[in-house]
Amino acid sequence: MNFTKRRIEILSLLLLFIVAVMLIFPVSAETADSDNVPIFTIPGKTTIYDMKMITEKSESSIDYDSLKIPESVIASSDAKKASGEIAKDSEIYDVICFNNPIPDRQAEITLPITLYGKDYLLLLKRMNFENIDDGIDSYEGVISGIDDSHVVLTADMDNILCGFISYPGEYITISAIQASENSRTTGMPLHIVYSEYDMLQPDEPIEFCGVKDQIQTPPLYEKIVKPAGSNSKGPYDTVYVDVLVVTDNAFYSSSWVTTAQSYIATANSVTSYGRDDVKVVLVPLYDATHRFQLSANSSITTYPLETLAYYYPLSTLDFLDVDLCIYLGGYDITGEWNVAQGLSWGYDTRYAWSQMVIDWSGPVYNGNDYSRTYSIIHEIGHCFGAVHEQTYTWWLLNVRNTVMLSEYYGYPFSLLEFSSPSYNGDATHNNAQIIRNNKTSVSLYT
CATH class of the missing domain: 3.40.390.10 (Collagenase (Catalytic Domain))
Structure with missing residues (x-):
């Protein structure tokens, strides 16, 4: 696909903010000092996987069965490998799991996180739009100290956490990817984390x-x-x-x-x-x-x-x-x-x-x-x-x-x-x- 026009538009839009982004906000996936720096973690509650640990079967390995990684994420990752923007043996996404990511489901919570290896604090309030108590709770809030940030996270009782974290110049998605038969049998289901800025976008409407x-x-x-x-x-x-x-x-x-x-x-x-x-x-x-x-x-x-x-x-x-x-x-x-x-x-x-x-x-x-x-x-x-x-x-x-x-x-x-x-x-x-x-x-x- 031809992404020249889209890149020009993105560059034009972001030039106005580039100095502030460089001084204030977390570095992006492509500017991180090391390919091993995770995009997003909850300290003490996150395990990061090498895809080989998941795809290569052995008697001692967990059978994760098929994974529902969106085709568009795989295609975007492959495109960046082909263009040389990332290494051939890397991906634009992280594969992770959580252990009780939001244990205290209070009306207001603070959640320590890391973004590209830097520590931050999420200030979150529970969203009360449900009529049932099913153990699934959604929270909305901000990243402490970052203007124009926006966070919406949904957590259930089986270690699944979905949602996004956004701030100027970044939009990070957290999504569960295990297939239906296995998603709750492994104890800590697998997720992917990726940046929308690493995704292939349409080169025309x-x-x-x-x-x-x-x-x-x-x-x-x-x-x-x-x-x-x-x-x-x-x-x-x-x-x-x-x-x-x-x-x-x-x-x-x-x-x-x-x-x-x-x-x-x-x-x-x-x-x-x-x-x-x-x-x-x-x-x-x-x-x-x-x-x-x-x-x-x-x-x-x-x-x-x-x-x-x-x-x-x-x-x-x-x-x-x-x-x-x-x-x-x-x-x-x-x-x-x-x-x-x-x-x-x-x-x-x-x-x-x-x-x-x-x-x-x-x-x-x-x-x-x-x-x-x-x-x-x-x-x-x-x-x-x-x-x-x-x-x-x-x-x-x-x-x-x-x-x-x-x-x-x-x-x-x-x-x-x-x-x-x-x-x-x-x-x-x-x-x-x-x-x-x-x-x-x-x-x-x-």
């Missing part, structure tokens, strides 16, 4: 969403729904929306709920639905009871929304008392919607689909954690009435785009934020207001 409306100016009239009685909500009140999260057999693993919750936690964070001018809390309910039926139905790869609605009809959503349903799909779809990475039937409907795997057709959609989260936030946004838009240009380049753009540019050019006059929008690009106008109606589907 990806046609992203199957909703075929054109880039347009949102209607900005006030249409605040305020039902009578105790349920009355104003535009800046917090509204809770119950979301059924389902999957198929291809994406399913015994840790899929933890992984899915990490995406919902990011969607609920202060940069997205939890922002002060949006004030929506997505309350997830997870279900995989129809995963075999979804995978066995040939229509799932051509018409995922219709197939989803067949197995989860409106009567089921009403019975489960959920407002919306999103399907995390483990297949690259074909046919009419083959270039789409997500679909929704839009406002006044209750279904959305988001692709969880790489798409090699045309510009490569990498299907990793960041792009998955982008797709989930985008498609659920349509259910609130949010529309496609192009909001922001910089030096004649469209390098920072909101989450409702119908094309995907990759990180850091495709943001997880909704537009408003204060967030990469203006008086005529304000999807935050559209969501505020409609969120109470959506929350009252059940």
